[in-house]
Amino acid sequence: MRGEVYVLSSPAGGGKTTLSNLLLKEIPNLKKIVTCTTRKPRPGEKNGIDYIFLTKEQFEEKIKKGEFLEYAVVHGNYYGTPKDQVFSQIDNGNDVLLVIDVQGMRQIKSNMDNVITIFMIPPSIDELVNRMRRRGDSDQEIQRRLQTAMKEFPAWKEYDYIVINDILLEAKEAVKHIILSNRYKTSRFDLNKILDSRLRELMKDG
Amino acid sequence: MRGEVYVLSSPAGGGKTTLSNLLLKEIPNLKKIVTCTTRKPRPGEKNGIDYIFLTKEQFEEKIKKGEFLEYAVVHGNYYGTPKDQVFSQIDNGNDVLLVIDVQGMRQIKSNMDNVITIFMIPPSIDELVNRMRRRGDSDQEIQRRLQTAMKEFPAWKEYDYIVINDILLEAKEAVKHIILSNRYKTSRFDLNKILDSRLRELMKDG
Numbered sequence: 001m002r003g004e005v006y007v008l009s010s011p012a013g014g015g016k017t018t019l020s021n022l023l024l025k026e027i028p029n030l031k032k033i034v035t036c037t038t039r040k041p042r043p044g045e046k047n048g049i050d051y052i053f054l055t056k057e058q059f060e061e062k063i064k065k066g067e068f069l070e071y072a073v074v075h076g077n078y079y080g081t082p083k084d085q086v087f088s089q090i091d092n093g094n095d096v097l098l099v100i101d102v103q104g105m106r107q108i109k110s111n112m113d114n115v116i117t118i119f120m121i122p123p124s125i126d127e128l129v130n131r132m133r134r135r136g137d138s139d140q141e142i143q144r145r146l147q148t149a150m151k152e153f154p155a156w157k158e159y160d161y162i163v164i165n166d167i168l169l170e171a172k173e174a175v176k177h178i179i180l181s182n183r184y185k186t187s188r189f190d191l192n193k194i195l196d197s198r199l200r201e202l203m204k205d206g
Numbered sequence: 207m208r209g210e211v212y213v214l215s216s217p218a219g220g221g222k223t224t225l226s227n228l229l230l231k232e233i234p235n236l237k238k239i240v241t242c243t244t245r246k247p248r249p250g251e252k253n254g255i256d257y258i259f260l261t262k263e264q265f266e267e268k269i270k271k272g273e274f275l276e277y278a279v280v281h282g283n284y285y286g287t288p289k290d291q292v293f294s295q296i297d298n299g300n301d302v303l304l305v306i307d308v309q310g311m312r313q314i315k316s317n318m319d320n321v322i323t324i325f326m327i328p329p330s331i332d333e334l335v336n337r338m339r340r341r342g343d344s345d346q347e348i349q350r351r352l353q354t355a356m357k358e359f360p361a362w363k364e365y366d367y368i369v370i371n372d373i374l375l376e377a378k379e380a381v382k383h384i385i386l387s388n389r390y391k392t393s394r395f396d397l398n399k400i401l402d403s404r405l406r407e408l409m410k411d412g
Contacts, residue, residue: 118390121409124402153408161387162395174390181367181387184324184380189368196330202359203327 001188003029003090005112006179007098007105010120011128011149015165019120020099022172027179029094033085036062039077052082070100070107081108095179102155116182118175119159123166207394209235209296211318212385213304213311216326217334217355221371225326226305228378233385235300239291242268245283258288276306276313287314301385308361322388324381325365329372 010016024032036052038059047053054062059078062068071080081098089096100108108115122128128149132142156162161178165171182188194200216222230238242258244265253259260268265284268274277286287304295302306314314321328334334355338348362368367384371377388394400406 119392121405123400123405125404125408126402150408153405154410156395156409157392159392161390162392163390164400174386177383177387178390180380181383184367184369184384186325186363186365186368189362194329194370196332198331199327199329199359202331202356203362204360 001093001190003093003095004179004182005086005090005096005098005108005115007100007108007115007117008120008175009100009102009105009117009152009155009159010165011122011152012132012145015122015131015168015171016099016120018168019165019172019175020097022168023097023175023179026172027095027176030179031089031094031096033081033089033096033098036068036071036080036082037077039079054078069098069111070104072101072104083111095183097179102152102158105155105158116161116178117159118161118163118178119156120163120165120171120175121153121156123164127166207299207396209299209301210385210388211292211296211302211304211314211321213306213314213321213323214326214381215306215308215311215323215358215361215365216371217328217358218338218351221328221337221374221377222305222326224374225371225378225381226303228374229303229381229385232378233301233382236385237295237300237302239287239295239302239304242274242277242286242288243283245285260284275304275317276310278307278310289317301389303385308358308364311361311364322367322384323365324367324369324384325362326369326371326377326381327359327362329370333372 008016008020024030034048034052036054036059038054038056041047041051041053045051056078059080062080063071067083068080069083069086071078081100086096098108105117109117122131129142129146132145137145163171163174191200191203194203214222214226230236240254240258242260242265244260244262247253247257247259251257262284265286268286269277273289274286275289275292277284287306292302304314311323315323328337335348335352338351343351369377369380397406397409400409
């Protein structure tokens with residue numbers, strides 16, 4: 001049965017990277033996607049593992065062919081989520097976790113049905129600023145990120161689920177409940193998984 | 207924000223009573239409903255706690271007034287789920303867990319929107335029979351219950367979620383994921399819960 005695509009968004013400093021790494025580690029059959037980018041590889045980064053590194057021309061060719069679920073320009077470089085990886089994962093029954101901003105969420109929803117979207121918010125603006133400070137963001141970066149966050153907050157109404165990231169492990173459990181609960185949806189139930197043929201026959205009838 | 211109504215069904219011996227007791231103990235703000243019945247109280251049973259004991263006339267008066275979400279006759283006695291208890295719980299933001307058969311699920315869905323339904327199935331017919339035997343059901347009872355189960359199995363397609371009750375604790379976790387995940391739905395998010403007024407203002411805009 002087909003897997004689901006989850007989009008997780010939150011303002012910078014909201015904790016989405018830490019959280020998504022924990023989820024990918026703990027939830028079996030939850031997969032991440034290797035993003036395409038035109039940014040130059042940093043020392044140690046491996047093509048196909050950290051990113052798929054493309055030239056500007058290659059990237060724009062893929063845009064033309066409609067090969068991205070969403071893409072954006074950040075600091076002059078393209079970043080994009082390739083459709084082929086996403087569809088091959090869900091066709092194999094895996095779930096996909098995409099950590100993407102509000103604009104990216106909107107693009108994905110316009111390109112595909114049945115995406116499940118989760119918006120994670122900090123408990124307060126003070127806590128958001130504290131977190132940015134703790135991870136070493138400069139005052140200027142904090143100002144810029146707060147500006148972006150302010151534009152993104154009102155988008156919460158467009159999401160399916162809202163998770164408040166007060167305590168990281170609680171937020172993780174919340175997203176885990178969301179992802180695991182969907183695996184029991186009747187639309188994902190595969191009668192052929194039932195080893196007992198008598199029971200399978202009974203369930204087919206009617 | 208309004209709570210949800212969950213209907214849990216499974217064939218006799220499927221483990222639904224044990225499971226629902228565990229869930230009610232472990233999940234905060236998940237409530238059970240005291241069923242109305244015309245059966246005579248057994249020694250030790252308390253009116254209003256174990257059941258609401260009614261005369262046949264009282265029960266039929268309530269049927270006429272549409273006061274039940276669902277009701278049925280079992281071994282010549284009426285049993286019914288009173289609407290007022292269910293609505294007062296969900297209006298107070300609690301979730302309600304109803305353990306009810308396929309017929310009851312259909313009645314409830316015709317009487318109310320947004321009910322969330324879970325069908326729990328045993329891993330095999332052999333295991334179902336073993337469980338009935340272990341709890342001391344006679345061969346005759348087992349035969350009768352299997353007949354009922356056979357009629358109920360094909361109804362799985364009408365449910366929102368399917369949980370296979372192979373290992374009880376895993377089935378419990380599954381239902382827990384379902385119930386807890388829904389608490390993060392955007393429709394249940396209450397902006398006023400956010401203590402930080404700056405954040406609340408940001409989220410209101412747009």
